[in-house]
Amino acid sequence: MTLTDRIATVASWIVALAVCIYLLTPLIITVIVSFTSSSVYTLPPPGWSLRWYETMARKHDLISALWLSVNLASISTIIALVVGTLASLAIVRGRFPGREILATVTVSPLMMPGLVIGVALLQFFRDLGLRDAYWSLLLAHIVITLPYIVRTLVAALEKFDFSLIDAAQTLGLPYSRAIIKVMVPGLAPAFLTSGMFAFLASMDNYPISIFLTDAWNKTLPIKMLQYLEEAPDPTIAAVSSGLIVLALTALVIGSRTVGLNRMIQ
Amino acid sequence: MSQFNGAAAAPGRRTDPFLLLAVPALCLLGMLFVLPIVFLLVKSFRDTTGNLSIATYVAFFSDPFMLTALRRTIVVAIETTLLTLLLGYPTAFALARARGFTQTIILIAMILPLSVGVIVKAFAWSIVFRTDGVINKTLLGLGIIDQPLRLLFTETALVIGATNIFLPFMVLPIYAVIRQTDPNLRSAAATLGAGPLFCFFRVTLPLTLPGIVAGAAFVFSMAVAMYVIPNLIIGERTQTLSMLIARSFLYLRNEQMGSTISTILLAIAAFIVIVSSVILKRLSGRQA
Numbered sequence: 295m296t297l298t299d300r301i302a303t304v305a306s307w308i309v310a311l312a313v314c315i316y317l318l319t320p321l322i323i324t325v326i327v328s329f330t331s332s333s334v335y336t337l338p339p340p341g342w343s344l345r346w347y348e349t350m351a352r353k354h355d356l357i358s359a360l361w362l363s364v365n366l367a368s369i370s371t372i373i374a375l376v377v378g379t380l381a382s383l384a385i386v387r388g389r390f391p392g393r394e395i396l397a398t399v400t401v402s403p404l405m406m407p408g409l410v411i412g413v414a415l416l417q418f419f420r421d422l423g424l425r426d427a428y429w430s431l432l433l434a435h436i437v438i439t440l441p442y443i444v445r446t447l448v449a450a451l452e453k454f455d456f457s458l459i460d461a462a463q464t465l466g467l468p469y470s471r472a473i474i475k476v477m478v479p480g481l482a483p484a485f486l487t488s489g490m491f492a493f494l495a496s497m498d499n500y501p502i503s504i505f506l507t508d509a510w511n512k513t514l515p516i517k518m519l520q521y522l523e524e525a526p527d528p529t530i531a532a533v534s535s536g537l538i539v540l541a542l543t544a545l546v547i548g549s550r551t552v553g554l555n556r557m558i559q
Numbered sequence: 560m561s562q563f564n565g566a567a568a569a570p571g572r573r574t575d576p577f578l579l580l581a582v583p584a585l586c587l588l589g590m591l592f593v594l595p596i597v598f599l600l601v602k603s604f605r606d607t608t609g610n611l612s613i614a615t616y617v618a619f620f621s622d623p624f625m626l627t628a629l630r631r632t633i634v635v636a637i638e639t640t641l642l643t644l645l646l647g648y649p650t651a652f653a654l655a656r657a658r659g660f661t662q663t664i665i666l667i668a669m670i671l672p673l674s675v676g677v678i679v680k681a682f683a684w685s686i687v688f689r690t691d692g693v694i695n696k697t698l699l700g701l702g703i704i705d706q707p708l709r710l711l712f713t714e715t716a717l718v719i720g721a722t723n724i725f726l727p728f729m730v731l732p733i734y735a736v737i738r739q740t741d742p743n744l745r746s747a748a749a750t751l752g753a754g755p756l757f758c759f760f761r762v763t764l765p766l767t768l769p770g771i772v773a774g775a776a777f778v779f780s781m782a783v784a785m786y787v788i789p790n791l792i793i794g795e796r797t798q799t800l801s802m803l804i805a806r807s808f809l810y811l812r813n814e815q816m817g818s819t820i821s822t823i824l825l826a827i828a829a830f831i832v833i834v835s836s837v838i839l840k841r842l843s844g845r846q847a
Contacts, residue, residue, distance in 0.1 A: 298755035303656070310653030312669035313646050313730075316723060320683030321675060327686060335686040336695070381584035388577030398672055398836075399588055405777065405832050407784030409804050410599070411592065416604065416808065417818075418595035437591045440584065482690040491674070498676030501786045501801075505808060515678050519787070522682065534679040541674035545667070554666040559733050 321538050328531035335528065346532040354528035356533060362431075366513065367496035369527035370435035371443075371489055377436075378443030378488075379481075385444070386451040397448065404441040408501030411437065416505040427511035434502050439492035444492075464491075483552040490544050579803030596825070603818040615819040625803070629823070632799040635717060635789075636782035640729075642722040643778050644771065647729035649753030651770070654730065655737040669727045677724055681791040684720035688713075688792065712793050720792045723783055728781065729774035769842050780828045799822045 323337070330339035332343055350356060378400070384390075385397045403411060412434070419430050454477070462472035501517040507516055514533075522530055548557050606612040619625045672680060687694060695707040748762045749755075786801040795802075800820055807817030826828045 296749070296755060302755070306649035306653045309646060309649035310657075310665060313650045313726065314665060316646075317668045317672050317726060319687070320680040320723065321672060323683040323686055324679055327683075337686070377583045377587060380580040384577040384579075384581035384584075388575050388581070390575040390578045396585070399593065400584055402832065403588075403592055405780045405828060406596075407691060407780075407801065407821075407824050407828050409613065409784065409786055409801050410596070410825045413808055413821050414595035414599040416593065417814070418591075418598055421598070433591055436587060444584075453751070485792060488765075494676065496673050498678065500678065501784075506803070515676070515787075518678055518682075519790070524793070530682060534675075534682060537679055538671075538675055541671060541676075544674055545671055552671075554663060554670065557670060558735075559667070 324531050324534045324538065327528050330528055330531075330534040333527050335526075335531075346528040349529045350532045351538075353529065354520070355512075356514075356517055356529075359514045362428075362511060363497050363514040366431055366435045367439075367493045370432060370439045370496050371493045373436050374439035374443045374492055375485065375489055378440050379447055379485075381440075382447035382451055384445050385448050397444075400444040401441045403437050404445070408499070409505075412505040415502065417514040419506070427506060430506040431464060431511060431513065434506055435496045435499070438499050438502060440494050442492035442495055443488045446484050446488035447481070450481055454480055455494050457494040461502070483556055487548060487550055487557045490548060494541065494544070505509075591815040599818055599825075600822055602815075603817075604702050606814065615815050618816070619819055619823065624798075625820075628800055628803055629797045631797065632715070632783055632801070632824075633827070634712060635721070635799065638718045639725060639782040640775050640779045641730040642718060643726050644775060646722070647734055647774065648733060648771070649728075649766075651730045651733035651737055651767075655735050669730055670725075673727045677785075677787050678791075680724050681720060683789055684716070684788075685725065685791045688716045688720075712796050714793070714797065717789055717792050717797075721785060721788050724788060725778045726780055728777045732773040732777070733767055733770035736767050740766045742778045761829045771843070772835050772838050774832050780831050783827055783831075784824060 326337065326339065326358070327335050329342050329344070330336065331341035331343035331345065332339055362371055381396065385393055385400075386524060415430070415434050415437075419425075419433075424430055458476045459469075459472050460474045467475060494557055498515060499513070500519065503513045504516055507513065512520070518533060543556075548554070603610055603615065604613060606614050650665070654662065654669075657665055689695075695704075698704045699707065743756055744766070745762055748758050753761065784801055785799075786805060787795070789799050789802060798806075799825065804817050804820050804824065807813045807820065811817075
């Protein structure tokens with residue numbers, strides 16, 4: 295190793311260390327602020343307390359917003375898993391013309407401005423006469439979750455050895471059983487990670503949901519931002535800390551079952 | 560023969576059964592993504608009476624306020640992309656070299672913030688950048704400044720916050736590419752007498768270019784469209800295209816102008832997606 299190489303290596307380690315601290319800073323700040331005794335965001339906090347967690351538990355509108363978000367995220371992720379898996383199989387195994395277009399269209403909502411999709415859906419649903427906020431949100435959240443599923447599953451299916459299914463059939467399993475016994479376990483890590491990121495993306499979505507809510511159906515991000523504008527106190531830090539714990543739990547489950555390195559592929 | 564191989568055996572003879580599997584996704588995305596966007600594009604080219612017109616585009620491009628917002632949106636997105644690349648590129652190399660515990664730590668630092676959500680992080684940065692926030696207190700305490708800096712509501716704060724939120728999207732594609740490259744190529748070049756700078760510009764950089772292009776395209780397309788982050792960090796003072804869209808639809812009820820700004824933002828995002836995929840295709844063609 296030459297001297298320049300060594301300097302470059304050391305420099306990359308220093309940058310990586312700084313980046314890790316930089317990336318974790320907002321999460322640490324949020325957790326610290328949530329335990330403050332003060333009603334403003336003073337750092338470091340003048341004292342510690344659980345009062346903002348108590349306040350959070352009393353805010354029924356925040357809790358109903360949380361349930362709406364969990365409901366939308368769960369249902370849309372399940373639908374996206376089914377529809378997305380079928381579409382991924384078509385993209386990877388099909389031989390029909392336009393497969394590339396299908397692949398691009400299914401993943402492109404991820405790279406298109408969320409607000410634009412939201413605005414387009416707002417006008418479209420209004421033209422159709424769909425006025426129900428819950429159904430509008432659910433349909434929109436399928437568009438949000440589907441790209442995450444397809445992106446991961448296409449990558450997983452491209453690596454999957456389909457001759458294993460033939461092998462299982464040769465060994466006497468009927469076709470449907472061969473799929474369940476061979477393909478589903480082989481794709482389980484992809485289902486888990488893509489489902490997790492799709493769920494979290496739905497839970498976090500603001501730009502699309504904002505155009506489709508009404509007074510009774512407000513998702514958690516919308517309620518949180520509204521709360522921050524109206525009454526900025528550390529209650530939101532307590533809610534955020536709850537979301538951080540949720541993400542951490544998902545991460546621990548993911549790393550134990552799939553492995554961190556495979557989660558990001 | 561299994562159903563999976565049946566399609567490949569008879570191309571074009573009958574309808575590919577795999578096409579049927581794509582029907583639910585095609586219907587959903589056709590109805591909920593493609594069609595609404597086509598309607599939006601059509602609407603942006605109509606006037607209030609419904610006739611074809613480019614009046615709102617003329618109004619947009621002749622309004623200095625709108626042009627400033629357009630320029631600012633693009634400048635902030637470019638700055639964010641460059642900063643994520645500057646920090647992300649060395650980090651991706653460190654991540655690829657790291658083993659065991661160190662690798663786990665860096666991976667957690669990437670994935671945990673990715674799973675937490677934008678609102679939580681943007682909210683935290685708005686606390687950090689307050690006049691009585693951590694940065695000012697530290698700088699004052701160290702005697703570097705004697706007046707608190709105004710950080711919140713500035714573009715610098717926005718770029719720092721946005722870079723923080725989008726950084727994993729730059730690191731991960733570059734990391735994926737580094738893992739696929741052969742580390743011996745560098746040593747081979749060095750053995751053949753290539754200097755470190757030559758090695759970097761002729762071996763390392765070209766090999767990692769696909770990761771850079773993918774990461775940059777992703778970060779730029781998110782940064783140009785971000786709404787929650789500027790909303791919490793710079794507020795109403797500085798307008799970006801996203802904030803103008805939200806304002807036209809939610810407060811001003813000027814849907815005509817809102818549709819036009821949406822179309823312009825969409826065109827920028829689509830341009831980036833198309834250009835990056837063309838570059839990526841060229842790059843993979845060159846290496847094959």
